Amino acid sequence: MTYQADEKGYYGEFGGAYIPEMLYPNVEELRSRYLDIMKENSFQKEFKELLKEYVGRPTPLYYAKRFSEKYGTKVYLKREDLCHTGAHKVNNTVGQILMAKKLGKNRIIAETGAGQHGVATATVCALMGIECIVYMGEIDIERQAPNVARMKMLGAKVVPAKSGSRTLKDATNEAIRDWINNPVDTHYIIGSVVGPHPYPDMVARFQSVISEEIKNQLKEKEGTENPDFVVACVGGGSNAAGAYFHYLDNPEVGIIAVEAAGKGIDSGESAATSALGKVGIIHGSKTLLMQTGDGQITEPYSISAGLDYPGVGPMHANLFKSGRGEFISITDEAAMKAGLELAKLEGIIPAIETSHALAIFEDRKFKKDDIVVVNLSGRGDKDLNTYIDYFNL
Amino acid sequence: MNRIQQKLQEDHKLLSIYFTAGFPAINDTEKIILDLEKSGVDFIEIGLPFSDPLADGPTIQESSTKALKNGMTTNKLFDQLKSIREKVEIPLVIMGYFNPILQYGVENFCKKCQETGIDGLIIPDLPVDVYHEEYQELFAKYGLLNIFLITPQTSEERIRFIDSVSKGFIYMVSSASVTGSTSGFGEETRNYFKRINDLQLKNPQIVGFGIKDHDTFKQATEYAKGAIIGSAFIKNLNEKGTSSISEFVKNVKALT
Numbered sequence: 231m232t233y234q235a236d237e238k239g240y241y242g243e244f245g246g247a248y249i250p251e252m253l254y255p256n257v258e259e260l261r262s263r264y265l266d267i268m269k270e271n272s273f274q275k276e277f278k279e280l281l282k283e284y285v286g287r288p289t290p291l292y293y294a295k296r297f298s299e300k301y302g303t304k305v306y307l308k309r310e311d312l313c314h315t316g317a318h319k320v321n322n323t324v325g326q327i328l329m330a331k332k333l334g335k336n337r338i339i340a341e342t343g344a345g346q347h348g349v350a351t352a353t354v355c356a357l358m359g360i361e362c363i364v365y366m367g368e369i370d371i372e373r374q375a376p377n378v379a380r381m382k383m384l385g386a387k388v389v390p391a392k393s394g395s396r397t398l399k400d401a402t403n404e405a406i407r408d409w410i411n412n413p414v415d416t417h418y419i420i421g422s423v424v425g426p427h428p429y430p431d432m433v434a435r436f437q438s439v440i441s442e443e444i445k446n447q448l449k450e451k452e453g454t455e456n457p458d459f460v461v462a463c464v465g466g467g468s469n470a471a472g473a474y475f476h477y478l479d480n481p482e483v484g485i486i487a488v489e490a491a492g493k494g495i496d497s498g499e500s501a502a503t504s505a506l507g508k509v510g511i512i513h514g515s516k517t518l519l520m521q522t523g524d525g526q527i528t529e530p531y532s533i534s535a536g537l538d539y540p541g542v543g544p545m546h547a548n549l550f551k552s553g554r555g556e557f558i559s560i561t562d563e564a565a566m567k568a569g570l571e572l573a574k575l576e577g578i579i580p581a582i583e584t585s586h587a588l589a590i591f592e593d594r595k596f597k598k599d600d601i602v603v604v605n606l607s608g609r610g611d612k613d614l615n616t617y618i619d620y621f622n623l
Numbered sequence: 624m625n626r627i628q629q630k631l632q633e634d635h636k637l638l639s640i641y642f643t644a645g646f647p648a649i650n651d652t653e654k655i656i657l658d659l660e661k662s663g664v665d666f667i668e669i670g671l672p673f674s675d676p677l678a679d680g681p682t683i684q685e686s687s688t689k690a691l692k693n694g695m696t697t698n699k700l701f702d703q704l705k706s707i708r709e710k711v712e713i714p715l716v717i718m719g720y721f722n723p724i725l726q727y728g729v730e731n732f733c734k735k736c737q738e739t740g741i742d743g744l745i746i747p748d749l750p751v752d753v754y755h756e757e758y759q760e761l762f763a764k765y766g767l768l769n770i771f772l773i774t775p776q777t778s779e780e781r782i783r784f785i786d787s788v789s790k791g792f793i794y795m796v797s798s799a800s801v802t803g804s805t806s807g808f809g810e811e812t813r814n815y816f817k818r819i820n821d822l823q824l825k826n827p828q829i830v831g832f833g834i835k836d837h838d839t840f841k842q843a844t845e846y847a848k849g850a851i852i853g854s855a856f857i858k859n860l861n862e863k864g865t866s867s868i869s870e871f872v873k874n875v876k877a878l879t
Contacts (some may be wrong), residue, residue, distance in 0.1 A: 248721060250747040251772040254781070350715040393684060394674065406677045413776050477823060511722045511748065512675070525726030526674040587853045 231515035233478040233545070233554055235434075239427020242552060244544035247426035252410040256418070257514075259333065261428045267332045268325075280324045281439060284357070285314045287321075291447035291603070293561055296575040304455070305597035307578070307606045308444055309432035310469060315437030317581065317608030318437060318469045319350035323419055325436035327354040330417035337416040338362045341405040343370055343398030343465070344536035344583065345377025345393025346608055350387035362386040365404040371536050377612050395529035398465075398539050402513050422466025423454045423543030426514030430543050432472075444603055445476055459484040459596065462605040463587040464557075465501070465537035467546045467599065474549075475548060484556065486594070487546060488587045490532035491559035501530035501538045502549045502559035512540065518547040533562035533616060534582040536608075564589040566620050580618060581608035626714035626742045627768055630665055631827055637849030638666040638875060639829060640856050643720060644669050645695025646702070651865055652703045653710075658865065660713040662872035665849065668745065671700060672721030675761045678747045680802045684855040686861075697727050701735050718745040729758060733765040743768035743791055743854065751785050755846065759788065770794050771878040772831075776814045779822065779846035786824040795819060795828040795847060802832055802854050808842045820846035837877040 239245045239261075242311055267273055281287040287600045289309045298305045310318035323340075330338060338355050340362070342348030348364040355362035364381055368390045371378050381388050391400040402424075409418045422427060423437075425432040444456040460477055462470035464487045476485040492500035500506060503518050510519035512527060520528045520540040532538040542550075549555030560568075569585030572578055580588065596602055610617065626831050630637065640659050652669070672687035672695050675762045679687070700717075707715070717736065724732045724746065736744070744767055749758070751771050764771050768791035773782050775798060785793060796813055807818075819828055827848035834843050835855035843850040852875065859871045 246753065247750065248748045248753065249750060251750070251777060252678060252774050254750065255774075255776040255778070393681075393688070399675065403675055403677045407680075410678065413774075508726075510725060511720075513677070514748070519722075521726065522721070523726065524698075525723030526691060527722070528674075 231479070232390045233549060235431040235545070241429060241544045241548035243509070244517045244547040245427055245430060247514055248409065248511045248516060249426045252413065253406070256409060256413050257426050263333065264329065264428050264432050266411050267329055267522050273328055273332065277325055277328055279551040281321065284322050285324060286312060286458035287439065288342065288447070289313060291444060291451065297572065300575065301436065301596070302487050302598055303600045303602055305446070306601065306603045308440060308473065308603055310440065310605060310607050311578070311580065311584070311609035314346060315346070315350050315353050316611060317346040317350065318440065318472060319347045319421060320353065321439055321472065322421065322433050322436040322468060323347070323350040323354045326419040327358050327360070330360070330419070331358065332419060335415060335417035336360060337412065338419055339365070339405050339416055340419045341365045341398065341401040342421060343367070343539065344534065345370065345374040345381070345612060346536060348386070348388070349377050349380045350390060351382070351419050351421070352381040352384035355386065363408065364388050365391050365401040365408070367391045367395070367401045369396040370398065370401070373479045373616070374535055397529070397535070399527065399529070406513065415576070422468040422472040423514060423515055423545055424466040424541060430515065430545055433444065433468055434471040434475055434545060437468050439476060440469070440472035440605065446471065446602070448601070456480060456483050457601040457603045459473070459486055459600065459602045460605070461488065461587050461590060461602060463488045463537065463583050463607060464542055464546055465490070465539045465583065466541070467543040469605050471543060471545055473603070473605035485549060485554060486548065486556045486590065488556060488590055489557060489559045490534055490537035490565070490586055491561045492531045492533070494561055495559060499531035501532040503540065503542045504557040505559055507541065517541050517544045518550065533566065534586065534607040536581065536583040537586065558590050558594060560586040560589045564592065566617070569617065570621060573612040578606070579610035580606055581610050582613045583607055608616045625664065625766060625768055625791070627716070631792060631848065636844040637829065638872070639666045639668060639849060639851040640664050640872070641668040641670055641851060641853035642856060642860065643672055643683065643690050644700045645672060645690030645693045645697050646686040646857070647689070647860055647864065649693040649695060650703070652700065653707065654865055656707060656711060656870065658868040659872065662869040663876065664713065664872055666714035666716060667717045668718045668851065669700070671697060671717055671723060673720040673723055676720060678802070680854060682857050683802050686857045689739065697723055701739055705741045712741045715740065716745055721746050721749045730761055733761055733767055736767055737765040743770055745770045745794060747772060751788060755788050759858070762873050768773040772796050773819070781821070782822065782824070786826055789826045791826065792829045792848065793824065793826045794851070795830045797830050797833045797843065807839060808833065810827045813842065813845070816843070816846040837875055840875050
């Protein structure tokens with residue numbers, strides 16, 4: 231049994247490429263070339279060098295002593311928050327900008343929700359001197375102002391998406407439209423393991439540096455490459471895909487995916503796709519999707535701008551459907567509390583996305599000698615305003 | 624023979640009009656169809672509104688959003704069209720995104736189309752490859768022609784494949800763009816129309832995207848069998864209401 235994508239980009243029944251003909255040449259060019267390009271020595275050399283010297287990899291695998299004591303188990307934090315730009319997103323954008331160069335593209339577009347992917351894209355575009363346009367929901371532009379400023383400083387043009395819920399879903403639609411209108415010179419850097427094949431697989435491969443490092447680091451610290459559990463938050467699911475990647479086909483390692491329940495699964499204001507979604511098609515991929523009975527895509531809600539996406543990547547839909555992954559949903563309230571707790575116990579302020587993953591320990595009990603790796607996907611600086619408002623700091 | 628195939632045999636350039644069902648008002652669907660037929664349009668594309676129409680430009684997206692707000696649903700559309708075949712002869716095509724059709728059940732949807740008298744479907748995000756492998760037999764079972772798009776970037780090999788699985792016409796997207804975003808056709812576009820014409824495909828081509836008036840209709844049909852107007856018609860409905868339909872069609876056809 232494998233949980234990786236097959237050659238047509240399917241994970242079980244999920245995935246594929248449901249795209250309008252206008253996108254076919256772009257997507258097909260990428261699909262037919264991405265694996266070969268990734269194998270090229272020159273690509274690998276530049277990718278690895280940038281990850282090391284520019285991103286700051288490997289990121290530490292930190293044993294969270296006080297947090298572990300509190301919850302009576304061994305918790306390691308994979309510190310993706312220490313990546314340049316403050317989140318795991320940059321692993322993928324470094325990979326994709328090199329891919330774009332190999333494909334001869336000279337214009338980059340991207341979508342962003344919380345702004346982390348937008349910043350990571352703007353960063354690598356600045357690094358390579360390539361034009362960068364970032365689509366971002368109007369609402370997200372308001373609630374993630376520091377990241378908008380960062381993108382602008384890095385030379386990117388931030389274009390507000392004004393349709394629909396004016397969040398990530400709509401920013402993605404706008405980016406896809408841009409790509410339809412600019413099929414020759416433009417590469418679309420998708421920020422998560424979503425979209426048409428080959429994106430979910432390509433992004434997962436770029437992010438798989440996370441689980442590769444976990445294996446090496448855990449071997450050194452615990453004498454085993456395999457933790458008992460890997461925990462990560464899932465919006466689209468790129469940090470989770472990266473943390474699970476080398477463990478997907480290893481049943482000894484438990485996979486825990488944490489979704490945003492928002493104000494509660496049944497509140498009507500939630501982004502817990504595994505609980506609320508049905509099979510559908512969003513942004514070119516067949517996956518689990520929050521929608522009406524009539525197939526209209528609904529507007530998800532989470533306090534975290536990075537998790538309020540109405541779908542999940544097809545890899546995650548398959549992990550859920552097959553039972554390989556354990557899916558837990560966490561409310562805004564529990565996530566905020568967990569974020570504050572990590573700050574006080576370990577001196578680390580996590581992104582609110584990550585706080586969802588940290589919040590599972592209140593209810594999900596682990597054995598004393600279980601090794602639990604939590605992917606600390608990003609830092610909380612961008613969320614300070616939300617933390618301030620929430621806790622009256 | 625399917626109504627679309629019959630129409631394609633007529634010896635003149637064909638005009639197709641797209642409108643979004645449930646727009647401007649929820650119950651306008653039938654009136655718009657009757658008026659379009661009366662005005663001499665050759666076939667009609669009825670848009671099934673979708674929340675995330677990523678191949679459409681702002682005009683059609685806004686009409687879809689409005690239609691959904693008006694309460695349009697797949698069931699409602701079929702209800703509205705229940706007795707349409709007693710009133711019109713014109714070929715009818717439903718244009719919609721794949722997710723609502725998937726939720727309705729693809730077979731159920733096809734069956735309902737046949738009962739209603741729908742002749743064909745345009746589903747922009749159902750690629751020809753997936754259709755060919757999974758749905759071709761099903762569509763054929765219910766007598767539905769599935770219409771595929773080609774663009775200036777579509778390779779000849781792929782165009783030939785699309786031609787081989789098509790049984791009505793090929794929807795030739797005039798330029799690399801979402802709907803409603805071009806103004807007039809340049810030399811490059813006209814060369815593309817000619818290039819496709821020279822391929823001598825078995826299916827005729829109907830041009831879509833960027834046609835808004837008599838001039839663009841004429842340019843688009845220089846080498847093609849017909850042309851489709853969407854955004855410009857929606858804009859007209861928006862500004863002048865449903866009473867302006869015959870005048871709009873007259874202007875495009877340059878009838879006085």
